[in-house]
Amino acid sequence: MRVIRFVLNGDPVETAAPAHWTLLELLRYGLKLTGSKQGCDKGDCGACTVLVGGKPILACLSLAARAEGQEITTIEGLMPLHKSRGGSGADPVQEAFDACGALQCGFCQPGMMLSTRALLNQHPQPSREQIQAALSGNLCRCTGYTQILQAVETAIAQSTGAPAPQPAWARDRELQGQEPQS
Amino acid sequence: MAARDQHGPQAPWGDAFQVVGKPHRKVDGMAKATGQAIYTDDIQLPGMLHAKLLRSPHAHANIVSIDTQKARAIPGVHAVITGADLPTRYGVIPWTMDETALAVDKVRFIGDPVAAVAAVDEDTANLALNAIEVEYELLHAYLDPREALERGEPTIHANKRGNNVSKQVDLAFGDVDEALESADLVVEGDYSFHGSTHGAIEPHCAVAQVDAQGLLTLWSSTQITHYVHRALAHVLDLPAHRIRVIQPSLGGAFGGKSDPFALEFVTAKMAQMTGRPVKMLWTREEVFYAHRGRHPMQMHYKTAADKDGKVRAVDAKILIDGGSYSSFGLVTTYYSGQLLTGPYAFPAYRFDSTRVFTNKPPCGPKRGHGSVQPRFAFEVQLDEVAEKLGIDPIEIRRRNYLGEHTQTVNGQRITSNGFLECLDKVERASAWKERHGKLPSGRGLGVAGSMYISGTNYPIYPNDMPQAGIQLKVDRSGLVMVFTGGNDIGQGSNSVVAYLVAEELGLELDAVRVIAADTDLCPVDLGAYSSRVTFMVGNAAIDAARKLRKLVVQALAEKWEVPEQRVRLVGGFAVDLEDPERHVPSREAFQLAEARFDTLGSTGSYNTPTLGGDYRGGTIGASPAYSFTAHIVEVEVDEETGRIRVPKVWCAHDCGRALNPMLVAGQIEGSVYMGIAEALLENHDMNRFGLHAGPSLLDYRMPTTIDTPEIEALIVESVDPEGPYGAKEAGEGPLHSAIPALSNAIFDACGIRLRHLPFTPAKVLAALREKRAREAADASVSTSTSSTPAV
Ligand code: FES
Numbered sequence: 001m002r003v004i005r006f007v008l009n010g011d012p013v014e015t016a017a018p019a020h021w022t023l024l025e026l027l028r029y030g031l032k033l034t035g036s037k038q039g040c041d042k043g044d045c046g047a048c049t050v051l052v053g054g055k056p057i058l059a060c061l062s063l064a065a066r067a068e069g070q071e072i073t074t075i076e077g078l079m080p081l082h083k084s085r086g087g088s089g090a091d092p093v094q095e096a097f098d099a100c101g102a103l104q105c106g107f108c109q110p111g112m113m114l115s116t117r118a119l120l121n122q123h124p125q126p127s128r129e130q131i132q133a134a135l136s137g138n139l140c141r142c143t144g145y146t147q148i149l150q151a152v153e154t155a156i157a158q159s160t161g162a163p164a165p166q167p168a169w170a171r172d173r174e175l176q177g178q179e180p181q182s
Numbered sequence: 183m184a185a186r187d188q189h190g191p192q193a194p195w196g197d198a199f200q201v202v203g204k205p206h207r208k209v210d211g212m213a214k215a216t217g218q219a220i221y222t223d224d225i226q227l228p229g230m231l232h233a234k235l236l237r238s239p240h241a242h243a244n245i246v247s248i249d250t251q252k253a254r255a256i257p258g259v260h261a262v263i264t265g266a267d268l269p270t271r272y273g274v275i276p277w278t279m280d281e282t283a284l285a286v287d288k289v290r291f292i293g294d295p296v297a298a299v300a301a302v303d304e305d306t307a308n309l310a311l312n313a314i315e316v317e318y319e320l321l322h323a324y325l326d327p328r329e330a331l332e333r334g335e336p337t338i339h340a341n342k343r344g345n346n347v348s349k350q351v352d353l354a355f356g357d358v359d360e361a362l363e364s365a366d367l368v369v370e371g372d373y374s375f376h377g378s379t380h381g382a383i384e385p386h387c388a389v390a391q392v393d394a395q396g397l398l399t400l401w402s403s404t405q406i407t408h409y410v411h412r413a414l415a416h417v418l419d420l421p422a423h424r425i426r427v428i429q430p431s432l433g434g435a436f437g438g439k440s441d442p443f444a445l446e447f448v449t450a451k452m453a454q455m456t457g458r459p460v461k462m463l464w465t466r467e468e469v470f471y472a473h474r475g476r477h478p479m480q481m482h483y484k485t486a487a488d489k490d491g492k493v494r495a496v497d498a499k500i501l502i503d504g505g506s507y508s509s510f511g512l513v514t515t516y517y518s519g520q521l522l523t524g525p526y527a528f529p530a531y532r533f534d535s536t537r538v539f540t541n542k543p544p545c546g547p548k549r550g551h552g553s554v555q556p557r558f559a560f561e562v563q564l565d566e567v568a569e570k571l572g573i574d575p576i577e578i579r580r581r582n583y584l585g586e587h588t589q590t591v592n593g594q595r596i597t598s599n600g601f602l603e604c605l606d607k608v609e610r611a612s613a614w615k616e617r618h619g620k621l622p623s624g625r626g627l628g629v630a631g632s633m634y635i636s637g638t639n640y641p642i643y644p645n646d647m648p649q650a651g652i653q654l655k656v657d658r659s660g661l662v663m664v665f666t667g668g669n670d671i672g673q674g675s676n677s678v679v680a681y682l683v684a685e686e687l688g689l690e691l692d693a694v695r696v697i698a699a700d701t702d703l704c705p706v707d708l709g710a711y712s713s714r715v716t717f718m719v720g721n722a723a724i725d726a727a728r729k730l731r732k733l734v735v736q737a738l739a740e741k742w743e744v745p746e747q748r749v750r751l752v753g754g755f756a757v758d759l760e761d762p763e764r765h766v767p768s769r770e771a772f773q774l775a776e777a778r779f780d781t782l783g784s785t786g787s788y789n790t791p792t793l794g795g796d797y798r799g800g801t802i803g804a805s806p807a808y809s810f811t812a813h814i815v816e817v818e819v820d821e822e823t824g825r826i827r828v829p830k831v832w833c834a835h836d837c838g839r840a841l842n843p844m845l846v847a848g849q850i851e852g853s854v855y856m857g858i859a860e861a862l863l864e865n866h867d868m869n870r871f872g873l874h875a876g877p878s879l880l881d882y883r884m885p886t887t888i889d890t891p892e893i894e895a896l897i898v899e900s901v902d903p904e905g906p907y908g909a910k911e912a913g914e915g916p917l918h919s920a921i922p923a924l925s926n927a928i929f930d931a932c933g934i935r936l937r938h939l940p941f942t943p944a945k946v947l948a949a950l951r952e953k954r955a956r957e958a959a960d961a962s963v964s965t966s967t968s969s970t971p972a973v
């Protein structure tokens with residue numbers, strides 16, 4: 001066992017974990033924050049992505065002790081952090097993922113949204129290629145990534161007040177005079 | 183069999199829809215976005231033990247002895263069990279129950295579970311696994327399906343015939359031989375499809391708890407709660423009413439969570455034995471062993487056609503590698519033939535499919551169950567027919583169009599059919615006319631078409647009860663609770679039933695909540711497979727809501743003293759159509775109805791009408807409605823390295839009415855991605871010992887954001903007469919034709935026909951070499967014989 005002190009989603013935490021535990025085990029099974037997912041436990045899928053000092057890392061490949069003295073954000077922290085900064089509702093990334101249909105089974109999405117949040121914090125206006133590169137460590141088996149990229153670009157558009165990009169199916173329906181309304 | 187009312191394609195009031203057809207959010211979207219949704223491994227119960235499986239290191243062996251003494255002696259170990267503790271055979275198909283939770287007497291693939299340990303934590307359980315001693319007697323391992331077909335001894339499963347055949351089906355319709363004889367052209371060829379697996383990001387997990395009265399609760403990452411419920415009762419020899427099965431949020435399935443699995447029986451048994459909750463979470467490696475993925479198939483096809491491109495006959499012989507257990511294999515074997523008879527009409531058809539056992543992880547249903555492989559072979563062959571006859575590949579598909587409200591050669595009823603519109607859409611969107619055959623060398627476009635079922639009338643175990651049931655409960659607050667046995671596996675079925683109930687009862691979406699896939703609370707549904715949920719559960723939801731609506735409308739009509747036609751439920755209100763000033767919120771309308779009648783609620787159900795050909799197996803693959811799809815794939819082939827890049831795919835899918843076009847598009851995009859992935863990158867392959875060649879997400883090579891093509895999903899709405907408001911399936915059909923369209927695009931790009939999956943650079947280079955050699959030979963023949971044309 002070793003004692004670990006860090007800041008988790010804005011709150012100070014003092015906890016203990018066996019020395020061989022990963023950060024993912026500490027978060028999920030020790031601290032019961034089960035929003036971070038385990039898809040492979042060996043660094044291949046990205047479902048366990050959390051932010052350490054604002055940077056995405058794979059919690060399944062990091063020992064719990066890595067958290068010592070760090071600021072860690074998990075998916076559970078995104079909405080409260082957004083609200084604490086005066087925002088309403090969930091983080092715009094979460095809202096955009098939901099609005100664009102990007103959440104199918106949702107299992108990859110905590111990691112996907114945290115990778116997105118980290119990207120947008122660093123580059124508020126990334127190109128399509130930058131988005132693809134930033135999310136290339138997060139596997140999704142459901143969506144074919146199309147609605148995920150759509151969601152990220154929607155979140156970016158909303159931050160600048162630009163109109164959200166239109167998906168192919170909606171363009172096609174518009175051509176047929178079946179304009180979708182939300 | 184009582185076929186329920188068909189609800190038809192109309193909005194409940196005969197005019198514009200309020201909810202349906204719009205890109206609403208999912209009912210559980212924000213729970214998933216914020217990390218609040220609970221998946222099976224998120225469940226942590228007080229005193230919970232962790233269970234692990236010991237798996238076979240041999241592909242085929244008899245178990246001589248198992249010694250668990252040392253494992254039991256380790257502090258913190260609470261139970262160790264072997265096959266002797268759970269000897270009852272099970273299997274999803276009642277006629278082919280050949281699995282046990284833990285191996286009894288013999289193991290049949292590397293990864294077959296042999297023993298299980300429950301301990302205070304995973305580390306202790308792993309320690310105990312290492313302390314179990316198993317002595318094996320090795321048997322000949324079958325890795326090649328052809329060898330398994332030809333050699334009977336040893337058998338993988340004992341059977342009366344003394345062979346390794348799992349299932350054989352041969353059916354013929356029309357005069358195939360005559361057509362092969364008399365047609366202008368016959369194209370013949372061999373095709374093969376490798377194995378691929380589901381790769382859901384959530385690994386399988388189960389948690390079992392037994393209370394003081396012996397009531398068993400199992401939470402499981404299953405896509406078919408009802409079959410797990412039945413299988414548990416059968417294997418544990420426990421009355422089904424003493425078992426509750428719950429599917430929490432599910433992290434993807436794609437068919438890979440359709441079978442009952444060892445972890446469900448083992449955790450339940452160990453919870454019974456220890457009196458403590460027990461969890462088992464499979465590692466990613468174990469998920470690859472559990473498999474049930476796409477069957478490898480070796481296929482020989484002949485297609486006979488006349489000069490005008492009309493297909494006269496198709497003749498298929500297929501060898502299916504089933505892996506070590508039956509799983510859904512009986513159905514797979516039928517599907518490999520039965521589902522090819524659209525979207526094209528051909529007057530004669532024959533198939534002969536044989537599934538054999540091999541000592542590999544068991545195959546089963548993967549998205550597009552049993553029909554993706556034959557579809558690949560046939561669509562590539564049809565392209566070759568078009569090439570030989572000098573007909574445009576889209577045009578030949580139009581000429582063979584099956585039509586709507588008709589029958590296939592094998593006796594399947596076709597209702598709506600939007601295939602031609604699918605072809606039109608992809609042709610236009612891809613600028614086919616301007617670009618096909620005209621792109622620079624190395625770049626090309628290819629087309630293919632397909633059809634798929636929206637559920638079938640084959641209920642897996644024979645019974646006359648409804649295939650889908652729904653229960654509605656109304657609260658005085660205005661809330662309607664929907665209880666459905668349907669499994670939301672990420673495709674959004676819970677959202678779909680909420681949309682339908684809101685539409686029928688004129689409610690805002692936030693006044694409808696859904697409880698699903700809990701056998702204590704929800705009426706039976708047969709689960710998420712065969713793309714049946716939207717069609718069947720959707721119809722059941724409309725049925726239930728309509729009964730409820732009748733009561734509410736009647737109560738209001740009486741109160742307002744107006745005819746019932748004047749009362750309309752819309753937007754959270756009940757309104758008098760002729761005097762809209764007169765309206766009450768839904769809440770009050772429900773209260774009135776409750777006062778007038780009784781505690782308010784309703785049930786609804788769906789059963790298929792009688793369908794299918796009048797012959798043995800004629801109902802397998804008989805669906806109340808078929809979806810149709812057309813793909814165009816654009817490809818770039820690097821002729822130096824053999825690498826293939828797919829910049830863009832257009833997929834038009836006829837899903838009947840799109841109940842939510844955004845969710846339909848998501849299903850199309852996910853399907854296209856998965857098809858291209860298995861065509862180019864993925865391979866569920868074994869080494870020469872039968873060991874999985876790379877049981878990790880890295881080695882299995884699932885595409886990332888960077889590898890995935892741009893996908894343009896186009897929706898065609900043929901509006902089916904029997905679907906819920908006209909809807910059909912969208913989750914599996916759009917995978918099929920992606921793969922042959924890619925092969926056909928490669929032909930357009932560089933003149934090579936790839937008939938064997940996956941399309942690796944090595945195969946591309948070999949085909950290019952062969953093509954150059956052929957061209958060189960042709961050139962020398964034509965120069966030496968000058969005017970005589972080469973035959
Ligand atoms: S669980 Fe960490 S990368 Fe897959």
Ligand code: FES
Nearest residue numbers: 105106140141142
């Ligand atoms: S939404 Fe299911 S894995 Fe991404």
